[in-house]
Amino acid sequence: MVSSVQSEFSSNKGVFMTDFRENFQFPSLNDAMDKELYYLDKNWTSGDYDAMLNLAKSIVESTCKFICYQDNPKNDLNGNLDDLLKSMLKVLNIDVSKNDFYSKLKEIITKIGDVRNHTILSHGHRKQNKSIQKEEARFYSSVCIDFSTYFLKIFSQTKFDRHRIGELIEPENSEYVNLKINGYKVQLRECLGYVNSACIDFYKKIGLESAIQNATAVINAVLPLDADWKNREKREESDIKFKVYSQKYDRDYDVVFEEVNQGWLIYIDNISTEFLDGNVKNFRDFLSIDEKYNFGNSSSNIIKERKELNKLISNKNVTDIRKLSIRLIKDIGKEICNQNNWEKPRGDVKLQVKTVISKFQLIIGRYELLWNVLNKVLEFIMQPKLKLKKSEDYILYAALMDDISIFLINLNTIYKRKKQELSTNVIGGIFNLDDMQDFSNDGDNEFLSTNPVLDIRLALENGYIEKIAFKFKTLSTRYDEFVNDTIRDYLPSQIESVSSSERVKKYHLIQSNKYCKEEYWLSNGMLNVVLKIINC
Numbered sequence: 001m002v003s004s005v006q007s008e009f010s011s012n013k014g015v016f017m018t019d020f021r022e023n024f025q026f027p028s029l030n031d032a033m034d035k036e037l038y039y040l041d042k043n044w045t046s047g048d049y050d051a052m053l054n055l056a057k058s059i060v061e062s063t064c065k066f067i068c069y070q071d072n073p074k075n076d077l078n079g080n081l082d083d084l085l086k087s088m089l090k091v092l093n094i095d096v097s098k099n100d101f102y103s104k105l106k107e108i109i110t111k112i113g114d115v116r117n118h119t120i121l122s123h124g125h126r127k128q129n130k131s132i133q134k135e136e137a138r139f140y141s142s143v144c145i146d147f148s149t150y151f152l153k154i155f156s157q158t159k160f161d162r163h164r165i166g167e168l169i170e171p172e173n174s175e176y177v178n179l180k181i182n183g184y185k186v187q188l189r190e191c192l193g194y195v196n197s198a199c200i201d202f203y204k205k206i207g208l209e210s211a212i213q214n215a216t217a218v219i220n221a222v223l224p225l226d227a228d229w230k231n232r233e234k235r236e237e238s239d240i241k242f243k244v245y246s247q248k249y250d251r252d253y254d255v256v257f258e259e260v261n262q263g264w265l266i267y268i269d270n271i272s273t274e275f276l277d278g279n280v281k282n283f284r285d286f287l288s289i290d291e292k293y294n295f296g297n298s299s300s301n302i303i304k305e306r307k308e309l310n311k312l313i314s315n316k317n318v319t320d321i322r323k324l325s326i327r328l329i330k331d332i333g334k335e336i337c338n339q340n341n342w343e344k345p346r347g348d349v350k351l352q353v354k355t356v357i358s359k360f361q362l363i364i365g366r367y368e369l370l371w372n373v374l375n376k377v378l379e380f381i382m383q384p385k386l387k388l389k390k391s392e393d394y395i396l397y398a399a400l401m402d403d404i405s406i407f408l409i410n411l412n413t414i415y416k417r418k419k420q421e422l423s424t425n426v427i428g429g430i431f432n433l434d435d436m437q438d439f440s441n442d443g444d445n446e447f448l449s450t451n452p453v454l455d456i457r458l459a460l461e462n463g464y465i466e467k468i469a470f471k472f473k474t475l476s477t478r479y480d481e482f483v484n485d486t487i488r489d490y491l492p493s494q495i496e497s498v499s500s501s502e503r504v505k506k507y508h509l510i511q512s513n514k515y516c517k518e519e520y521w522l523s524n525g526m527l528n529v530v531l532k533i534i535n536c
Contacts, residue, residue, distance in 0.1 A: 019288075019289055019307075019310060020309070020310055020313055020395050020398055020399070021286070021399070021402065023173070023192060023193055024146070024149060024395050024399060025149065025192050025284075026059075026145050026148060026149050026152075026192075027149070027152060027191070027192045027193065027194045028191070028192075028196075028270060029066070029152065029166055029194065029249060030062070030066055030249055030250055030251060031250060031251045032062055032250060033059060033062045033063070033066065036055050036058050036059050036062060037055075037059060037145075039051075039055055040052050040055040040056060040059070040141060040283070041283055043055065044137065044138065044141075044283035047134070049131060049132050049133065049134060049136070049137035049365075050119035050131055050132065050137075052137045052141055052283075053112075053115065053116050053119060053132060053137055053140050053141065054116055054119065055141075056112070056116075056137075056140055056141040056144035056145065057081065057112065057113055057116045057144065059144055059145060059148050060081065060084075060085075060109055060144050060147060060148055061081060061084050062148075063088070063147075063148035063151060063152060064084035064085060064087060064088040064151075065077045065084065066152070067088050067091055067092070067151065067152070067155045068084075068087050068088055068091055069248060070155070070248050071091045071155075072091075073247070073248070075087065075091070081109070081110070081113045082110060082113075085106055085109065085110075088151065089102065089106070091155070092151070092154060092155060092158075100383055100385070100387070101380075101383070101386075101387060101388070101393065104376065104379055104380040104383065105147065105380065105396075107376045107379075108143060108147070108373065108376045108377055108380060108400075109143075109144065109147055111372045111373045111376050112140050112143060112144060112373055114369065114372065115132065115140060115366065115369045115370075115372075115373060118366060118369055119131070119132065131365050131366075132365040132366050132369075132370075133363060133364060133365040133513070134414070135363070135407060135410050135411050135414060136364060136365055136366070136370055138283050138407070138410070139370075139373075139403060139404075139407040140373065141283060142283075142284060142403045142406075142407075143373070143377065143400065143403050145284075146396060146399040146400060146403065147396075150392055150395075150396040150399075153168065153193070153392050154390070154392060156168035156194070157390075157392075161225060162195075163177075163179055163181065163186070163188060163195070163221070163222065164195060164221075164222060164223065164224055164225065165195050165196070165197070165198060165222060165223060165224060165253060165268060165269075165270065166194060166195065166224050166246075166249055166270070167194065167195050168193060168194055168195075169188060169190040169193060169194060169195050172193060173193070174190060175189070175190060176188060176189045176190065181200075181218050181221045181222070182217050182218045182221065184200055184201055184202055184203075184218050185200075185201040186198055186199070186200050186201070186218070186222060187199045188222075191270075196269070196270050197267065197268060197269040197270065198222045198267070198268045198269075199265060199266070199267055199268075200215070200218055200219070200222065200265070200266040200267075200268070201262070201263075201265065202214075202215050202218065202263055202264040202265070202266050203262040203263040203264070204263045204264065205262075205263050206263070208239065208240065208257060208259070208264075211257060211263070211264045211266075212257070215229075215264070215266055216229050216230065218266075219255060219266065219268065222268050223244055223246070223253060223268065224246040224248060224249055224253070225248070226246055226247055226248045227244045227245065227246040227253065228244070229244060229255070231244065231245070232244050232255065235254070240256060240257040240258070241254070241255075241256050241257075242254075242255045242256075243255070251270070253268060253269065253270065254267070254268065254269045254270075255267070255268050256269075289303055289306050289307055290303055292406055292409070293306050293405070293409065295335070295409050295412065295413065296335045296336075296338070296339050297335070297338070298331060298334070298335040298338075299335075301331065302328065302331050302332060302335065305324060305327065305328045305331065306328060306402075306405070308324060309321065309324065309325070309328075309398050309401075312324060312394075313391070313394045313395060313398055316388070316391070316394060318386055318387070318388050321388070321394060321397065321398065322381070322382075322383075322386050325381055325397070325398070325401040326349045326381065326382065328401065328405060329349050329352075329353065329378075329381075329401065329404060329405060329408070330345075330349055330352055332405055332408050332409060333345050333352045333353060333355075333356045333408065334352075336356055336408060336409075336412045337356065339412065339416070340359070340412075340415075340416070342359060342462075348382070349378060349381070349382060350375065350378045350379070350382065353374060353378060353404070353408070354371065354374075354375075356408065357370070357371065357374065357408075357411075359415075359462055360411050360412075360415050362415065362418060362419075362422075362464070362512055362513070362514070363411065363414050363415050363418055363513070364411075365513070374404065377400055377403070377404055378404070380397075380400060381397070381400065381401055381404075418512075421511065422511060422512060423492045423493065423511065425465070425490075426465065426489075426490050426491060426492045427465055427466075427467075427468055427490055427491060427492070427509070427516050427531045427532075427533065428464065428465065428466075428492065428509045428512045428514045428516060428533055429464065429465055429492060429512065430463060430464060430465075431447070431458065431460050431463060431464065431465050433447070436449070438451075439456075439458065442457070445459060445460040445461065446458065446459050446460070447460070452473065453472070453473055453474055454470065454471065454472055454473065454486065455469075455470070455471040455473070456468065456469070456470055456471075456490075457469040466532070466533045467530065467531065467532045467533065468490050468530070468531040468532075469528070469529075469530050470483075470486065470487070470527075470528065470529040470530070470531075471526055471527075471528055472486075472526060472527040472528075472529070473526050474526075475526070475527045476522055476525055476526065476527050477527065478520045478527060478529065480527075483527065483529070487518070487529060487531070490531060491507070491509075491516075491531070492509050492510075492511055492512070493511075494509070494510040494511050495507045495508065495509055495510060495516075496508045496510060498515065503519060503520055503521065504517060504518070504519050505517070505518040505519075506518075506534075514533050515533070515534050515535070516531055516532065516533055516534065517530075517531070517532050517534045518530070518531050519532075
């Protein structure tokens with residue numbers, strides 16, 4: 001029986017959201033993706049950031065597979081990340097060679113995939129000495145989930161049966177929609193923009209078994225297209241509770257009958273799985289704009305700029321949203337430099353962000369890999385001929401700007417906290433001349449202490465000790481008690497040995513998360529020892 005759907009009743013179309021982030025969240029459409037998001041958040045809490053990134057990449061891959069399978073179950077779902085992205089874009093009729101918006105989006109995700117391939121979870125990995133850190137993992141995960149959220153919505157807008165569970169609600173931004181299907185009143189309710197539940201007024205004064213049989217057409221009109229009420233199973237040993245499976249969504253749906261005076265109410269719902277609870281997505285920091293962007297003397301202006309984005313999204317003003325996004329990122333960078341007494345960054349927004357990020361290497365695990373991703377996101381934001389067509393294009397653009405902004409703010413917070421915890425006047429630590437009265441300036445960013453027995457030369461970078469050169473004028477052996485004691489005085493208290501050979505040792509400086517090399521040699525009968533911060 002072909003269902004008849006009439007929009008005879010009003011929909012409750014919500015006003016424009018307080019902030020675009022409120023409704024731009026990853027929807028619950030598929031149990032596998034729910035599970036990945038659940039464990040991503042758990043890994044965030046437990047501090048397993050490599051695993052968190054691995055799951056973020058998996059969510060993108062699962063999104064591609066979900067869209068391809070929904071389009072046609074015969075579509076090829078095999079291949080690596082790049083293959084899956086190409087398959088999804090083909091389903092959506094997107095040619096990245098003719099569209100900078102989508103080509104740059106694809107480049108961003110590809111670069112994040114490259115970061116994942118450098119983690120300990122990658123195939124054929126060698127031992128990683130330096131893992132990605134907390135804010136890196138959050139940034140990568142946020143971008144992946146924004147990407148997936150966007151494409152799920154773009155795909156859902158291509159569908160026709162918008163009155164079914166799991167589809168994008170129509171009209172969009174409605175809290176609920178009242179319809180008439182096969183002559184019965186049906187109310188659809190949404191969650192994050194998708195039809196999440198339905199209530200059917202099946203007002204016939206008949207028994208339960210007759211209602212179960214006679215309601216087949218209207219129930220099937222609300223369930224996902226491939227789900228069939230005839231294939232139902234009883235749930236919880238109950239006569240009124242059933243579940244129906246959809247292969248396309250790979251999940252069960254609840255159907256519950258309730259007898260009322262007029263006949264029956266039939267409730268159809270996404271089943272809440274064990275992977276959906278109140279703690280999921282904590283890593284996203286769903287705080288208010290005022291809370292997230294309040295971090296310094298310029299906060300009021302930065303918060304004002306961030307709130308202005310909502311108006312520009314609503315008005316679909318491409319030129320102004322680009323200008324405001326770039327200005328906002330620049331203003332955040334300037335405020336960070338001001339708070340840390342750094343020189344004001346110069347150049348375009350990409351150069352300014354790189355200048356700021358380079359000063360945060362103390363708390364960044366894989367700087368070069370991070371910059372590769374940031375560079376692509378900034379190129380996306382800076383597009384000189386930016387073309388945003390759909391409302392979702394504007395929201396995704398603002399979301400990626402938001403991801404970078406929050407990333408910079410959170411890095412600054414952690415950096416200042418870490419700076420207070422760091423040891424002073426040791427390799428990798430902060431240099432404090434007040435406590436080093438034997439040292440005097442000896443050139444740009446170099447300080448020297450000299451006496452008849454020992455010369456010590458310190459080389460600084462951004463106020464941190466990057467290199468210490470010792471010259472023991474009366475000794476020629478490394479393993480002398482005085483040499484050991486002197487070197488130990490310039491090493492932090494928390495270190496671990498990474499490797500050791502006859503003349504070279506490598507240490508992990510735990511507190512600063514840096515790596516240090518110790519090397520020694522003889523010159524003119526005098527022992528020379530160097531401690532130097534290295535990339536590992």
